[in-house]
Amino acid sequence: MNFDLSDLKNKGIQVNALHDFSVLHIENELASADICLHGGHVLSYVPAGEKDLLWVSRHSLYTEGKAIRGGIPVCWPWFGSVKSPAHGVARIRNWSLKKAASEADGSTTVVLSLEPAAEGLSAELYVNAGSSLRVELKTVNHGNVSATVTEALHTYFSVGDIEGVQVCGLDGMSYSDKVLNTEAVQCGSIVFDRETDRVYDDTDSVIVIRDSVLNRKICVERWGSNSTIVWNPWIEKAAKMADFGNDEYREMVCVEAANAGRDKVCLPPGASHILGTRIRLIG
Ligand code: BG6
Numbered sequence: 001m002n003f004d005l006s007d008l009k010n011k012g013i014q015v016n017a018l019h020d021f022s023v024l025h026i027e028n029e030l031a032s033a034d035i036c037l038h039g040g041h042v043l044s045y046v047p048a049g050e051k052d053l054l055w056v057s058r059h060s061l062y063t064e065g066k067a068i069r070g071g072i073p074v075c076w077p078w079f080g081s082v083k084s085p086a087h088g089v090a091r092i093r094n095w096s097l098k099k100a101a102s103e104a105d106g107s108t109t110v111v112l113s114l115e116p117a118a119e120g121l122s123a124e125l126y127v128n129a130g131s132s133l134r135v136e137l138k139t140v141n142h143g144n145v146s147a148t149v150t151e152a153l154h155t156y157f158s159v160g161d162i163e164g165v166q167v168c169g170l171d172g173m174s175y176s177d178k179v180l181n182t183e184a185v186q187c188g189s190i191v192f193d194r195e196t197d198r199v200y201d202d203t204d205s206v207i208v209i210r211d212s213v214l215n216r217k218i219c220v221e222r223w224g225s226n227s228t229i230v231w232n233p234w235i236e237k238a239a240k241m242a243d244f245g246n247d248e249y250r251e252m253v254c255v256e257a258a259n260a261g262r263d264k265v266c267l268p269p270g271a272s273h274i275l276g277t278r279i280r281l282i283g
Contacts, residue, residue, distance in 0.1 A: 003097055011102045013110070018043075019062035024097065026108045026129045033108075033129035036068065040095035040112045040125040043071040045133040047281055053133070053218055055158035055252040059245045067091040069243040070156045070252070074125065074137060077118045079150040079260035087154070090114055090123055098124070106130060121147055121267075132280035139275075141267035149265045152229060152258035153277050155220070160213025162192045162232055162250050169207035170228065175200040176261055192253070195234035199261035203228050207255055208282070221278040222257035229256035 005015060014025045021038040034044040046052045056070030067073050067087070075087035085092060099111040107130025114123040120143025126136040141147045159165045167190040174185050178197040186200070189210075207220040207228065222228070231254040233241065238249040257277040259265045265273045 003100065008100055011100050012108055013100055020064070021062055024100075024110055026110070028102070028106055028108050028130065030106050030130040031133070033127070033133065035110060035112070035127055036071075037095050037097065037112065038062075038064070039068060039091040039093070040074050040114065040123075041068050041071050041091065042127060042133070042135060043068065045129060045279070047131065050216075050281060051214065052158055053279055053281070055156045057244050057248055059243050059248070061243050065092055066243070069241075072135060072156070073154040074123075075150075075152040075154050075256075075258075075260075076123055076137060077121055077139065077147075077149045077151065079152050079258060082150075088151070089118060091154075095125065103128070103130070119143070120145070121149070132278050134276065134278045136274050136276040138272060139265070139267065140272040141269055144269045146269065147267045149267060149273070150258075150260050150263075151265070151275055152256040152260055153275060154229070154254060154256045154258075155277065155279065156252050156254050157209055157218060157279075158214075159209070159211050159251060159253055160215075162253060164212040165253055166191055166210040166212075167207060167230055167253065167255060168210060169205045170200050170203060170230075173200045173203045173205075190230055192232050192234075195237055196230060196232045198230050199258075200228040200230065201262055202226060209253065209255060217282050219278075219280050219282045220255055220257070223276045224274045225257040225259060225277070227258045227260050227263040229254065229258050229260060231256070 026033040060069040073091040076090040095112040112125045117123045124138040128134040175198045209218040
């Protein structure tokens with residue numbers, strides 16, 4: 001990292017070690033946050049006086065070539081298992097710190113870049129931690145042919161108990177159910193009593209995660225995103241994952257700001273795209 005550590009410290013950022021990885025720890029009056037340079041992975045976002053909005057598995061591996069289980073994995077430049085590695089290369093590569101700043105509103109910004117990223121494409125990640133957490137993933141096509149990208153900010157939210165959670169804001173939206181291999185239309189809010197793995201199409205609506213156990217509501221806004229993935233592995237799938245505790249499915253839900261499934265981003269030469277999300281607690 002080419003940054004002066006004392007300059008970072010003046011901006012409220014410390015560099016900590018997590019196994020072999022470097023983690024930027026942001027601390028300001030509004031919040032704290034941790035961002036791992038491996039994967040450009042936001043691990044934690046704690047608004048002042050509150051509990052973490054993000055969840056990370058106690059069984060996560062912190063190894064080169066593996067994605068951290070939890071936080072906000074950056075799935076890019078493809079989503080899913082269309083190619084190997086699953087969910088693209090960005091979440092298993094090292095990112096560089098490009099910029100760090102304290103903002104006038106008391107929040108803190110860091111900008112990371114992935115270089116070299118993928119053939120002809122570059123990726124930059126903007127993270128701002130304050131009274132909300134904003135994350136933006138910018139893709140630029142530097143090549144001379146058009147490129148197609150699928151992507152997700154694969155956010156793992158921390159919940160009190162999955163059976164006390166409702167995901168609201170997708171009522172009436174059509175979705176592909178990857179567990180049942182069917183297409184369906186959402187009726188009401190999403191509740192969880194089994195494995196859930198769905199891609200909601202044509203949706204950029206604001207989503208609210210209602211948690212009756214932690215007694216809180218998390219608002220998830222998105223932009224440059226036209227699809228949403230909602231995922232919980234439930235019992236059997238959790239038991240098959242080496243980096244996920246058997247009972248941890250109760251503590252998390254993924255609501256992912258995405259361009260995935262039928263929704264793809266086509267970038268002509270020279271074009272760029274921003275996928276963004278903002279998460280915050282609401283009353
Ligand atoms: C979700 C997918 O986004 O990520 C699921 O819809 C997948 O199908 C899940 O199981 C976790 O993926 P991974 O590669 O991190 O285990």
